[in-house]
Amino acid sequence: MSIAIRNIKKRFGQFNALNDISLDIPTGELVALLGPSGCGKTTLLRIIAGMELPDSGSIAFHGEDTTEKHTRERQVGFVFQHYALFRHMSVFDNVAFGLTVRPRASRPSKEEIRQRVMDLLKLVQLDWLAERYPHELSGGQRQRIALARALAVEPKVLLLDEPFGALDTKVRKELRRWLRRLHDEIHVTSVFVTHDQDEAMEVSDRVVVMNSGKIEQIGSPDEVYHSPATPFVYQFVGNVNLFHGRVHEGWARIGAMDIPAPDLGQATDAPAIAYVRPHDIWITREREGELCVPAVVKDISRIGSLVRVELEDEDHNEIQAELTRSGAQHLQLNAGEKVFVCPRNVKVFLEPGK
């Protein structure tokens, strides 16, 4: 079931939550809405679900306009950050709820419901918890039950609002992979909201990066990470170093470096910002080519398999570099040492508003 979102606008009082959003979600895809809090991603998800009405614009499921339809008629499965399980019902009754509230004519028999619920509980690997109550389960188990409950009604679209947001890191990572595998099995069109870029990168087929009510970029996780469309995406998706400079006829001058900026051929002596990912910064003891600047090592810290090096160039700009452990061992850097820093994959943007 594809979803077509057209020119959605939504205001809450003075606050512009969604500013003319258009987005197509093809059948069977797992799409992440990624953005900082307050960017409108949850509002968009709730509008798709029919829990919120847009001020203008339309939503269509598989070509059929659903903008005016009530949530219960949209056949969406919704998974909440805080599970929203029915506390007074057993796990079995929670999952069966969507089937037992159907009108008598379309309601499956008791035996069929039982079979369907047990199948779903097996799918989420929790069939042994059928008789328990939600308060007896861990957070990760509750969220899997919430997912089984949403899937029980065979939704056309699965919507997940920060589904792993309330879980601790380890469980979150497990569930992330598990959700990806589950989606590969059942292929239901899914949209999930997250503010965690790692989560969006790892789980989704496509990432929609949002900021203050607008879409900044739509693309595969690789595209979004390696060729960000806007400075915002560059900064939001992954760590980044930022240099100020000027751009003139396709060349940017950043400090002592001349960097090609073929996209900005028209600009003449305009202020610009250059972005470089920390792992795209080379550190050497000998100057190698033109694109290197001298810098001083300020601090070295180890984070898991990575070594993060903080440096400062001659203009006192802070530079962050990430090396692999073996790379760092090879270099044998020490704090206070003078080295050369060579950025690669530099992306130059005109400074906004100038």
Place this chain on the structure above:
Amino acid sequence: MIKKHSILPGFGPALGFTIFYLSLVVLIPLSALFLKSATLGWEQFWATVTAPRVLASYKLSFGTALIAALINAVFGLLVAWVLVRYNFIGKRVVDALVDLPFALPTAVAGIALTAIYADNGWIGQYLAAQGIKVAYTPLGIVVALTFIGLPFVVRTVQPVLADLDREVEEAAASLGATRWQTISRVIFPTIMPALLTGFALAFARAVGEYGSVIFIAGNMPMVSEIAPLLIITKLEQFQYAEATAIAVVMLIASFILLLAINLLQWWSRRRLA
């Protein structure tokens, strides 16, 4: 016995004081009640509490209290729902009004209700035209007991309703439940224990109510004479032991009913945890 270490100090003195205090205020007066009624002897006791006039008063007291508590359970829930769920001008005033029956001297409430519901009163005149007599009938008693019991249900249900998770309702809607199914299968079971508590409190209050009822009831023996009034009547005739005998039966009946409600509550709360 090994003294257990606790981060909450003062268990011994606190419990000791609690028991002492409860004894002083509740247990000793109640046991005095039993002792005094025991001076009657079994036969006389039985004759007193099974006299037709006494039986009629029991039936009236418990019957009207039950009806009033049921009315309060329904409309108190509605009031709580409106106060929690909707925003409107004067909401705070309405919220404050709910507590008024707590604060108003019950005699004042009784006189006011009688004046309004008497055959020539503001509301009573229209009801009388329809052939409905409120003041000086059991119906009037129900009105008075409903008035004094209202805050109990509202104030016990209100916080639970306010805590109710909006998302749970949205989840039910996304699963295809109609509004009615959401209310009956999701919201109602959640507020049930609080509603039962409110019901029990309103009922207990209504059974013991005296001040407001005697003005509106008319107090006709066998028809609109409540048990507490009968106790006062006995006292005024210096039949102290008979008065306590009637009171003991009320006490035991109330205790059994409250215990039953508590069990029901325990059962429904256990499933919510």
